[in-house]
Amino acid sequence: MNTYAKTKLNKVRKSDRASYDKETVHAILDEALLAHVGFTDNDWPMVIPMIYGRIGETLYLHGAKAARIAKTLGKGVPVCIEVTLVDALVLARSAFHSSMNYRSVVIHGMARQVTDADEMTQALAQITDHLAPGRWDEARPMNDKELKSTGVFAVPIEHAVAKARTGGPIDDDEDYALPVWSGVIPVRHAFGAPQDDGRLLDGVEVPASVVETLKRHA
Amino acid sequence: MNTYAKTKLNKVRKSDRASYDKETVHAILDEALLAHVGFTDNDWPMVIPMIYGRIGETLYLHGAKAARIAKTLGKGVPVCIEVTLVDALVLARSAFHSSMNYRSVVIHGMARQVTDADEMTQALAQITDHLAPGRWDEARPMNDKELKSTGVFAVPIEHAVAKARTGGPIDDDEDYALPVWSGVIPVRHAFGAPQDDGRLLDGVEVPASVVETLKRHA
Numbered sequence: 001m002n003t004y005a006k007t008k009l010n011k012v013r014k015s016d017r018a019s020y021d022k023e024t025v026h027a028i029l030d031e032a033l034l035a036h037v038g039f040t041d042n043d044w045p046m047v048i049p050m051i052y053g054r055i056g057e058t059l060y061l062h063g064a065k066a067a068r069i070a071k072t073l074g075k076g077v078p079v080c081i082e083v084t085l086v087d088a089l090v091l092a093r094s095a096f097h098s099s100m101n102y103r104s105v106v107i108h109g110m111a112r113q114v115t116d117a118d119e120m121t122q123a124l125a126q127i128t129d130h131l132a133p134g135r136w137d138e139a140r141p142m143n144d145k146e147l148k149s150t151g152v153f154a155v156p157i158e159h160a161v162a163k164a165r166t167g168g169p170i171d172d173d174e175d176y177a178l179p180v181w182s183g184v185i186p187v188r189h190a191f192g193a194p195q196d197d198g199r200l201l202d203g204v205e206v207p208a209s210v211v212e213t214l215k216r217h218a
Numbered sequence: 219m220n221t222y223a224k225t226k227l228n229k230v231r232k233s234d235r236a237s238y239d240k241e242t243v244h245a246i247l248d249e250a251l252l253a254h255v256g257f258t259d260n261d262w263p264m265v266i267p268m269i270y271g272r273i274g275e276t277l278y279l280h281g282a283k284a285a286r287i288a289k290t291l292g293k294g295v296p297v298c299i300e301v302t303l304v305d306a307l308v309l310a311r312s313a314f315h316s317s318m319n320y321r322s323v324v325i326h327g328m329a330r331q332v333t334d335a336d337e338m339t340q341a342l343a344q345i346t347d348h349l350a351p352g353r354w355d356e357a358r359p360m361n362d363k364e365l366k367s368t369g370v371f372a373v374p375i376e377h378a379v380a381k382a383r384t385g386g387p388i389d390d391d392e393d394y395a396l397p398v399w400s401g402v403i404p405v406r407h408a409f410g411a412p413q414d415d416g417r418l419l420d421g422v423e424v425p426a427s428v429v430e431t432l433k434r435h436a
Binding site (some may be wrong): 043049082102175176178189190196198 | 226227231245251252255256257258260261262263264265266267269282284285286296297298299300302304307309310311312313314316318320322324342343346347350353354356357358359360361364368371387388393394395397398399400401402403404405406407408409410411412413414415416417418419421422423424425427428431432435
């Protein structure tokens with residue numbers, strides 16, 4: 001199946017903006033930098049920004065074991081993961097039709113603590129490489145103490161939907177007679193020149209992971 | 219008081235990255251484009267990206283009355299609003315110390331449906347002007363039909379905390395001997411040149427709201 005099943009959790013009211021296509025969902029997940037992870041803690045909703053990595057139909061999250069989110073996700077609770085890319089501000093002739101161009105994904109699933117050592121390593125590598133492809137192999141590997149203090153969580157992409165708005169403003173017919181500017185302002189994540197920390201050993205150059213990161217977001 | 223009270227909801231474990239200062243919280247809210255709004259719906263956490271506006275110690279959200287979030291927020295439920303600006307990828311010599319520079323805010327409060335006509339108009343103006351300052355006065359005002367189909371919600375900033383990471387990577391002492399590149403890649407929202415929709419009346423020029431938006435995010 002190339003699409004996610006429509007369920008109570010991922011069904012979108014305005015279906016012209018929704019897609020259940022797996023490739024569409026994956027592409028947004030792979031391009032974005034941050035996930036906004038929602039869960040319930042003592043009857044209060046919590047939303048935390050987290051980095052993540054995707055392997056197939058599983059999203060991986062990580063956090064210090066001492067952190068609230070790690071303690072909660074470790075219990076196997078339902079979570080919601082939202083990821084959004086802002087593409088443009090859309091200024092219509094009316095305030096009402098003004099909008100934003102974006103691509104977003106909302107996923108629901110049950111979190112699972114990763115305990116298998118191999119899966120944990122693969123997940124941490126993917127989370128690292130998600131932001132800077134190839135970085136895991138360049139950096140000093142994680143040692144036992146670091147692994148022991150880190151909680152890794154898997155969220156199967158059980159219920160998922162992508163939403164997107166594209167294109168210019170769409171005004172009411174009669175509003176095109178108004179002397180009001182209308183159009184879009186494009187927005188994107190711009191990556192600047194890498195700045196080393198001033199403590200590099202002689203001969204160490206900008207690595208492939210940084211070059212690849214800049215190329216991806218050029 | 220210039221700071222938010224520390225409560226169970228906003229107390230941060232790693233206090234060196236946390237700030238309860240109101241000005242710090244406001245500045246992040248005023249710079250960011252999107253809020254990630256969490257609430258609970260039939261025992262599942264939900265996180266939805268939304269635009270917003272701040273007036274003093276209140277955040278305003280809006281949505282089509284027919285949408286799930288509007289129906290839920292209208293009941294006066296607890297919500298969590300998270301806003302995050304990504305400032306840089308931080309590549310340390312070890313995967314473990316690699317990180318991200320960011321500024322985030324997490325707010326908890328009880329949503330309240332706005333019913334007063336004046337408050338509703340002020341809130342919608344602020345939501346519009348948050349993305350493009352001054353746009354509300356340039357655009358065609360909302361008519362009665364549009365106002366009737368729109369739900370506006372106020373969330374008092376009752377519990378709030380800002381978190382931020384700044385600066386370069388911090389490696390373990392022994393890792394500075396490794397021949398591994400270490401540093402940061404700056405990230406920011408870049409706004410491109412405005413593109414009109416091709417249907418402007420003669421003589422309509424790029425308005426002050428667009429100029430001001432580009433200046434803010436230059």
